[in-house]
Each structure stands twice: as C-alpha cells, then as structure tokens.
Amino acid sequence: MSKRFLLLTLVGLLVLSIAPMLAVAQDDDTITIGFLPGVVDPFYQVMEIGVRQAVEDSALPVELVVQIPENFNPSVQTPILDALVARGDLDYLIIAATDKEQLIAPLQAAHDAGIEIISVDTFIGDGDYVNGPVTFPLSYIGSDNVEGGRIAAEALAENVGGTGKVYIQNVTPGISTTDQRAQGFREGIAEFPDMEVVSEDFNNDDENTSVQQTSATLERESDLVGIFGTNVFSANGAGIAVQNAGLSDAVDVIAFDATTFAVEQLRAGVVSLVIAQKPFDMGYLAVQFAIAHNQGVSSLPKRVPTGYAVIDIENVDDPEVARFIYQVE
Amino acid sequence: MALESQTDVSTLTATQQSVRAQRHVLLTLSRVWAWVFLIALIVFFSLSVSITSEGDVNFLTLRNSQNILIAITPVLLMGLGQTFVIIAGGIDLSVGWVMGLSSVISALLARDLVARGIDPTPAIFLAFAGGIAASGMVGLINGLIIARLKVPPFIVTLGVSFIVRGVALLFSGGQTVAGLPTQLRDFGNESLLYWVGGGANQLHFLRRPEVTGEQLRALDRILGWPVVITAIVVAIAIFLLHKTQFGRHTYAIGGNKEAALRAGVPVDRHTILLYVMSAVTAGIAGLLHSARFSGGSPTAGDPLLLGSIAAVVIGGVSLFGGVGQISGTVIGALIIAVLQTGLVMLGVEAFWQFIVVGSVVILAVLIDQSRDLIIGRAES
Numbered sequence: 059m060s061k062r063f064l065l066l067t068l069v070g071l072l073v074l075s076i077a078p079m080l081a082v083a084q085d086d087d088t089i090t091i092g093f094l095p096g097v098v099d100p101f102y103q104v105m106e107i108g109v110r111q112a113v114e115d116s117a118l119p120v121e122l123v124v125q126i127p128e129n130f131n132p133s134v135q136t137p138i139l140d141a142l143v144a145r146g147d148l149d150y151l152i153i154a155a156t157d158k159e160q161l162i163a164p165l166q167a168a169h170d171a172g173i174e175i176i177s178v179d180t181f182i183g184d185g186d187y188v189n190g191p192v193t194f195p196l197s198y199i200g201s202d203n204v205e206g207g208r209i210a211a212e213a214l215a216e217n218v219g220g221t222g223k224v225y226i227q228n229v230t231p232g233i234s235t236t237d238q239r240a241q242g243f244r245e246g247i248a249e250f251p252d253m254e255v256v257s258e259d260f261n262n263d264d265e266n267t268s269v270q271q272t273s274a275t276l277e278r279e280s281d282l283v284g285i286f287g288t289n290v291f292s293a294n295g296a297g298i299a300v301q302n303a304g305l306s307d308a309v310d311v312i313a314f315d316a317t318t319f320a321v322e323q324l325r326a327g328v329v330s331l332v333i334a335q336k337p338f339d340m341g342y343l344a345v346q347f348a349i350a351h352n353q354g355v356s357s358l359p360k361r362v363p364t365g366y367a368v369i370d371i372e373n374v375d376d377p378e379v380a381r382f383i384y385q386v387e
Numbered sequence: 388m389a390l391e392s393q394t395d396v397s398t399l400t401a402t403q404q405s406v407r408a409q410r411h412v413l414l415t416l417s418r419v420w421a422w423v424f425l426i427a428l429i430v431f432f433s434l435s436v437s438i439t440s441e442g443d444v445n446f447l448t449l450r451n452s453q454n455i456l457i458a459i460t461p462v463l464l465m466g467l468g469q470t471f472v473i474i475a476g477g478i479d480l481s482v483g484w485v486m487g488l489s490s491v492i493s494a495l496l497a498r499d500l501v502a503r504g505i506d507p508t509p510a511i512f513l514a515f516a517g518g519i520a521a522s523g524m525v526g527l528i529n530g531l532i533i534a535r536l537k538v539p540p541f542i543v544t545l546g547v548s549f550i551v552r553g554v555a556l557l558f559s560g561g562q563t564v565a566g567l568p569t570q571l572r573d574f575g576n577e578s579l580l581y582w583v584g585g586g587a588n589q590l591h592f593l594r595r596p597e598v599t600g601e602q603l604r605a606l607d608r609i610l611g612w613p614v615v616i617t618a619i620v621v622a623i624a625i626f627l628l629h630k631t632q633f634g635r636h637t638y639a640i641g642g643n644k645e646a647a648l649r650a651g652v653p654v655d656r657h658t659i660l661l662y663v664m665s666a667v668t669a670g671i672a673g674l675l676h677s678a679r680f681s682g683g684s685p686t687a688g689d690p691l692l693l694g695s696i697a698a699v700v701i702g703g704v705s706l707f708g709g710v711g712q713i714s715g716t717v718i719g720a721l722i723i724a725v726l727q728t729g730l731v732m733l734g735v736e737a738f739w740q741f742i743v744v745g746s747v748v749i750l751a752v753l754i755d756q757s758r759d760l761i762i763g764r765a766e767s
Contacts, residue, residue, distance in 0.1 A: 098561035231738070260737050264690040265680045270458035270724065274731035277451055278436075278444050290563070294680055302576060303450070304603035319563040319682050326572070326681070386562065 088119045089352050091345060092142045092151040096179065096235075097130040100317045100384040101337050102154065105178065107386070108341025109152065116349055123148065130233065132157040136164050143168045150196075150348035152341070154179040157234055162192055169194045176347055178340040180235065187360040196351060199343050199362040201335050203235045206366055207242025207286075210312050210333050211249075213368045214284045217310050217331065221252035222283030225275050227292040229263050236288040239314055243286045256282070261292055268295025269302075276303050284310040287329070290320045297328035316369055316383045324371060332369040334382040339364045420754055421703060421718040428722060432729035439733060446732060449582060450607050453614075455728050459720040460617045461486065464672035465688065465695035466702075467624045468665030470716045473699055474628075475661050476641040476708030477540040481529060481548035482669035482695065485522050486688025488555040489673025493518030494564035494683020497571055507568040514571075515674050522670025523663050525551055530659030544662075555685035564683030575678030578608035579615055613675040620668060625713045637661065641708030698723055701751040722751065 093109050095102035106124060113120045125142060127134045135156045142148060143164075151173050155161035162182050165175050175195040177185075183192030185202060214224065224247060229236045240258060247253045256279050261268040268287070272295060276282060285300070287293025293313030300309045306327055313320045316334035323329050347358055367382040374380060416423070429447070436446040445451075465482045472479045496514035501507055525547060532543045581591040583598060585605030598606055610618075628634040636657050639647040648654050669688060676687045700706060701722055702715025726747055730740045 098556065100562050103561065228737075257731075257734055258737060259731060259740075262690040263686065265684070265687070266458060266461050266676070267690070267727070269679075270454060270728060271731050273454040273458075274451070274728045277448070277454075278440070278732050278734060280443075291684075294682070298576065298680065302608065304606055317562065319565040322565045323681075386560065 088121050089349060090121045090123065090147050090149050091348050092123045092125070092148045092153075092173075093341075094125050094127075094135065094139060094142060094151065094153045096127065096135070096154040096156050098126050098128065100386055101179075101315055101335065102126070103386045104384045105154075105337035105341040108338035108343075109345050110341075111338075112342040112345030112349075116345070118349060118352075120345070120349065121147075127156070130156050130235070132160040136161070139164050139168065143171050143173065146171075148173045149352065150174045150176060152176045152178055152344040152348070154200075155182050156180070158182050158185075166194065174348070174351060176344045178344050179335075179337070185361070197344075197347055197358055197360050197362060199340050199347070199364060201364045201366055203238035204242035204245070205363075206314065206333055206335065207239040207244075207288075208246035209242075209366050209368065210239070210286055210314060210331075211243045211246025213331050213333070214286065214310055214312055215247070215250050215253060218283045220250050223254050223256045223279055223281060224284040224286065225256055225272070225279065225282055225296075226258035227268050227272060227285060227287045227296045228258055228260050229289055229292060230260055236314075239288045240286070243288075261295060263289070263291055265291050265295035265298075268292050269299045272296040272299035273303065276300065276305065276309070282309055284312070286312045286314075288314055290315050290317050293320070293329050294323055297323060301328055316367070318383060318385065321369065321374060321383050324369065324374060327371075330370065334367040334369055334384075336364040336367070336382060337384065421701070421715060421722070421751075424751065424754070425718055425722050425725065428725050428729065432725065432732065436729070436732050444732065446729060449584075449609070451728065451732075453607060453609060453611065455721070455724045456614045457611050458728065459724045460613045460675060461672040461688070462691055462695045462698055462723070463717060463720040464617055464620060464675070465669045465691060466698045466716045466720055467620060467713065468661075468668035469695060469699050470624070470702075470704055470711055470713060471628065471637055471661050472540075472665045473704050473706060474641045474708060474711045475637045475658065476644065477533065477658070477661065478544065478696075478706075479529065479662060479665040480541065480544040480692065481525060481551055482665060483688040483690075483692035484548045484551040484555060484685075485525050485666045485669040486673040486676065486691070487685040488525065488551050488558075489518035489522045489670035490676045490687045491555050491559045491564055491673075491683040491685050492521045493674050494567055494677045495558060497568060497677070498564065498566050501568045507570040510568065511571055511574070518674045518677075519667055519670045522666045522673065524666075526663035526666025527659065529666065530662035533662065534655040534658040540662075552685070552689075559683060559685045561685070564677075565681075567677065567681050567683070569681075571678050572681040574612055575675065575681065576608075576611070578611040580609035582607040582609055613679060616671065616675060620671060621713065621717060624668075628713055633657075633660075638709060641710075643709075694723060695720075697748050701748060701755075703755050719751075722747070 095105060113122050125138050127138055151168060158181060165182060169175055177195050177198040179200040181198045184190045185198055187193050187195050187198055226240050228240050244255055247255050259271040261271060285296045287296050290313050293311055297311040300306055300311055310330040312331045313329045314333050316332045320332050324332050343362060351358060367379055369379055432446045436444055469479055493514040496517045497511055500510035500513055529544055529547050532538050533540050577595055581595055583589045583596055583602060583606055636652045639652050640654055640657060673687060677683050698719035699716050702719030704711030704715060726744055730743060
C-alpha cells in the first residue's frame with residue numbers, strides 16, 4: 059500500500075518536473091514575459107497599462123503573463139513567483155519585489171532557471187546591481203521610495219519656508235515601501251536646521267485612526283506646519299483632521315502617490331501636495347528592456363531612475379503634470 | 388441576588404456579616420469596574436498631559452471629547468451587532484469586509500445616481516439603502532449557512548469575509564471610489580451643534596456659522612452626524628437587547644441552546660436575524676466611512692475588525708456567550724479610543740503604543756474574569 063503510494067508520488071513528481079521542459083520545448087521565437095507587481099492598487103494598475111502598451115507596440119511576438127498578489131507581503135508574493143517559475147516558459151520576469159532581502163533567494167532560483175529578472179518600483183539587495191551584493195537582475199527601473207520621501211520633504215520645506223515642526227502619518231511598521239518613504243522624509247527634513255519631525259504614528263492603513271492620531275497631535279503641537287502621509291489613506295485622514303480643526307491654511311498635508319482620489323482631495327483642499335511616481339514609465343521601459351535584451355542589446359543600464367512629479371493646486375490642470383495622475387480607466 | 392433572600396440574615400454572626408459586606412462592596416465595584424477604569428484613564432491622561440506639557444496642552448477639552456467620540460463610531464457600530472452575536476454564542480468575522488463592501492456600494496450608487504441627474508439628497512438616501520441592502524444580504528447568507536447547515540460561525544464568517552472582500556474589490560476595481568457629491572462629504576463632516584469659542588462663545592444649531600481665520604480655528608463641531616447616527620443605533624440596540632423578547636431570546640440561546648430550543652425559542656430564525664443585524668450595523672459604519680472620507684474604500688473596515696471585537700470583550704461580553712450588555716461595548720470602545728488618543732497626546736513613541744494598548748486589553752479582560760470569580764464566591 060505504502061509502496062504503491064510512494065511509486066505514484068514519484069511518478070507524479072517526474073511528470074511535474076518534465077512538464078515544464080515540454081513547455082519550453084514548444085517555445086520558439088515568442089518572448090514570454092511575466093509581470094508580478096506588489097499588490098492590487100492604482101499604482102500597479104497603471105504600471106500594468108504601461109506593460110501592456112509596450113507589448114502591443116512591440117513588432118516581435120510577445121506573450122505576457124500577469125499575476126497580482128492580494129497583499130503587499132513577501133509570504134504572499136513568493137509562492138506566486140515560484141508558480142510562475144514552475145511554468146517553465148518564462149524568458150523574462152518583471153517584478154516589484156515586496157521585500158528587498160526575502161525575495162533575493164527565490165529570484166536567484168528563478169534566474170538560475172534561466173529567467174532574466176527586471177526590477178520595477180522596488181529593488182532587491184541595495185538596488186546597486188553593478189557593485190552591490192545582488193548583481194544578477196538585468197536592471198532596476200524605478201524611483202526608490204527613500205528618494206520619494208526626500209522629495210516630499212523638500213517640497214514641504216519649500217512650501218513652509220524651511221522652518222517649523224512636521225509630523226509623519228505612516229501605515230504599519232514593516233512595510234518596506236512606506237517605511238522607506240518615512241526614512242527619506244526624515245533624511246530630507248534633517249537637511250533643514252530649522253525643521254523638526256516631532257513624531258510618527260502608525261494608522262494601520264485606517265483613515266479613521268489617521269484622523270484620531272492627527273487630531274491628538276494637532277492638540278499637542280499647536281505650531282505644526284506640515285504632515286507627511288506615507289500613502290493616500292494616511293494623508294486623507296490627516297487632511298480631514300486638519301480641515302476640521304480649521305487649520306487648512308496653517309498646516310500643509312502631503313500625500314504620496316497620485317491616485318485619482320488623492321487628486322480629488324487636492325482639489326477639495328484636504329491635501330496640499332501630491333507626490334507622483336511614474337509607474338507607466340516603469341512598466342513600459344521594463345518590457346522594452348526585455349525585448350532589447352532578447353535581441354542582443356548588451357549595454358542596458360543597470361539602473362534607470364524614473365523620477366517624480368510634485369502636483370499642487372496650481373499645476374494640477376497643466377497637461378504636462380496631469381499626465382502623471384494614475385488614471386486607470 | 389436571589390440567594391440573599393434565601394439566607395436568613397438573623398442567624399449570621401458578626402464576622403460572617405462583615406465578610407458579606409466586603410463581598411458586597413467587591414461585587415458592586417466589579418459591576419461598575421469598566422466605568423471606574425474609563426474614568427481612571429481620563430483622569431490619568433488629564434493630569435499627565437498637563438504635567439508633561441507644563442500646562443500648554445489639555446486632554447479634557449470639548450474638541451478632544453468630540454475627536455474621541457467620532458473616532459469610536461466605526462468600531463462601535465461594528466461592535467454593536469457583534470455584541471448580540473457573541474451573547475448568542477456566535478462570532479462574526481465578516482464585519483470588516485462587510486463595512487468595506489457597504490462603503491463601496493454606497494459610494495458607487497451615490498456617484499452614478501447623481502451622474503444620471505438625480506438630486507444629491509435622494510441619491511444619497513438611495514445609495515445608503517443600497518449599501519445596507521448589500522450588507523444585509525451578506526448577513527443573511529452567514530445566518531442561513533450557520534443556522535440551517537450547522538457550520539460553525541467562525542468558519543462560515545471567515546469564509547464569507549474572503550468572498551465579500553473579493554466582491555468589494557471587484558466592484559471598486561481595487562481602488563477608492565472617488566467623485567462623490569459634496570453633500571455626502573458635508574454629511575460626514577458636519578454636525579448637530581457648533582460652538583464658536585475663543586471669546587465669541589456662540590452656540591449654533593444645525594447650521595455651520597460662516598467664520599474665517601482665527602474664528603475658524605475656534606470652531607468646534609459638537610455631535611457630528613456620524614456620532615448622532617451611532618447614538619441612535621446604540622439606543623435601538625439597548626432597547627432590543629434589554630427591553631424586548633428578542634433580547635431575552637438572544638441571552639437564552641447563548642446561555643443554553645438546547646434549553647432555549649425546548650423552551651420554544653425559534654433558535655434558527657433568531658440566529659439568522661442576529662447575523663443580518665451584525666452585517667447591517669457594519670454596513671452603517673461603511674456608509675459613514677464613505678461620507679466622512681468622501682470615498683468608497685473596499686479596505687475601510689478590515690483594520691477595525693480586531694479592535695471591534697476587543698471593544699466587545701473589554702466591555703464584559705463573554706466570548707462563551709450568554710453574558711454581556713450594550714453599555715459594556717460602548718465603554719469598551721471608549722476605553723480603547725481614550726487610550727489611543729491619550730498616548731498620542733502624551734507623545735508616546737508609536738512602538739510603545741502597541742505594547743500599552745495590548746497590555747490594557749489583556750488587563751481589562753483579566754479584571755472582568757476576576758469579577759466572575761468574586762460573584763462565584765459571593766454566591767457560594
């Protein structure tokens with residue numbers, strides 16, 4: 059009985075391990091690209107639009123495989139990554155790694171299986187794919203979050219004249235993207251001797267908690283000049299607390315990520331600045347890099363910073379700026 | 388209490404009487420302990436906030452009281468239906484995503500109805516009705532599977548919460564539903580009364596006074612609409628649980644299901660109703676979320692689920708069923724909110740806030756359990 063079971067298992071495993079090879083054997087000229095973003099949200103949805111656009115614009119046959127994790131979490135993303143690798147037909151993988159350390163080993167395994175890796179939005183290791191600890195990915199295309207936090211700090215400092223107390227509304231400790239934004243913001247503020255980060259609270263991605271914490275902070279720090287919301291919910295809650303305290307003209311609220319909702323709240327006066335990344339650029343370029351590499355281009359840059367746009371009420375209608383709003387439909 | 392009348396007091400010795408008196412004090416204290424705990428917290432924060440800020444900052448202000456009241460509304464609404472369900476010996480883990488679903492459905496309806504030329508006020512009413520109907524449906528599904536198919540509520544509501552999550556994300560396309568009518572925003576952020584402080588000292592009813600600059604900062608909103616709505620739901624819940632046969636049946640089912648069945652309580656129908664109620668109160672929280680934050684968010688309620696269950700448990704509702712009161716849940720929600728607001732006002736570092744809040748939740752339940760111990764002793 060148990061021998062039979064063992065035999066069946068072995069046969070099963072054999073079939074499973076041969077199946078991908080069969081799939082590879084069918085593969086001819088088609089370039090198969092996998093796209094694995096961090097989570098379902100407007101930022102990655104726009105990135106996917108960029109990816110699909112680049113595939114459509116390609117003169118060469120490209121097959122696209124898209125998988126989207128339900129949480130921004132390495133323990134959710136890794137099994138999906140493993141499943142993509144197990145398909146055996148991928149030539150390239152465009153991935154927004156949800157953790158810069160925990161994804162190194164699974165991506166190394168994917169690379170060993172013959173898949174070229176392109177990082178978008180987030181990186182693995184320290185992001186330096188030339189001299190850093192991790193060099194196997196083809197390229198890192200994105201605007202890293204530490205830099206984004208620093209840009210938020212500079213934009214805020216400029217708005218308030220480089221002086222005053224500021225506060226950080228963060229999501230949950232341990233999320234790499236938002237933690238890095240907060241870190242960059244602190245570094246940016248540290249450049250201004252007359253500015254100070256008074257505190258940082260975590261709202262568990264709940265706007266209601268963000269209002270509660272911001273209201274309490276406004277009571278404590280009556281001379282606050284600015285608040286950095288590390289994502290749209292955090293900024294929206296903070297902005298509503300500021301508005302209900304009658305402090306809209308005294309306290310600037312910065313939102314990270316230019317979702318249509320964030321821009322609507324900018325127009326309503328709830329937030330004062332919106333930091334936009336360029337997810338379309340990231341997705342589009344990543345596909346082009348994959349195709350170029352497939353065609354033998356050997357001088358692809360290992361790092362492409364896509365930069366940021368800072369949106370405020372004055373420039374929001376300028377088409378040159380408005381095109382960076384994350385329009386999904 | 389019934390035991391006191393059975394005992395012949397005249398036969399007790401003096402020492403026995405003094406022991407009884409001591410127990411009586413303990414018993415009374417344990418009954419009102421939640422109030423005592425809440426007041427102690429408020430006193431602590433009032434003193435410590437004043438002392439650490441050298442008198443610049445006050446915890447006991449009108450504005451802060453309103454901040455706390457508005458902060459508890461979603462947690463409390465979710466906790467109200469949950470109180471009934473837990474008293475009846477069940478649990479509803481789907482309320483978090485039901486709140487998100489309701490927020491998304493009501494936001495989509497409000498946006499699309501106004502876009503089709505319907506006046507904002509009736510459109511908002513229809514949108515709210517739609518959000519509540521969607522929530523009630525989820526509750527009905529929970530209740531039917533639990534009552535008719537006899538699947539444990541923990542499993543059913545957990546499974547349903549995944550389904551509801553998917554549905555909410557599908558409807559919203561994974562994004563916050565934006566573009567809502569401004570009347571909805573006003574409903575979420577305006578209030579019954581307004582107080583203009585800072586020397587002007589005027590009270591306004593229903594209509595927000597036109598103020599600017601410094602006066603705008605001195606404007607306090609008293610009893611925001613979300614607080615008013617929540618208060619009405621609390622009143623209905625108190626009436627239902629403590630004054631009606633519906634309430635007595637709820638306790639009976641949680642106390643002993645078999646006995647309730649034999650006594651002729653329609654257990655299945657009642658169970659279904661309880662889960663519908665639980666989903667509907669969570670749905671109301673979702674409507675208020677859309678209004679306050681002028682956006683329909685599928686993830687609105689997910690972070691609140693554990694907090695709402697904590698509020699119910701701190702308030703003295705037994706997770707084993709049969710015991711609990713609505714007032715307990717209200718105080719439980721208040722204790723958590725006062726603690727969170729107070730810690731931020733004290734400027735306590737975020738990581739320590741987690742540790743303190745967690746410790747207080749456990750402490751509160753420990754005290755509550757010791758009450759059972761005292762009651763047990765006093766009655767034996």
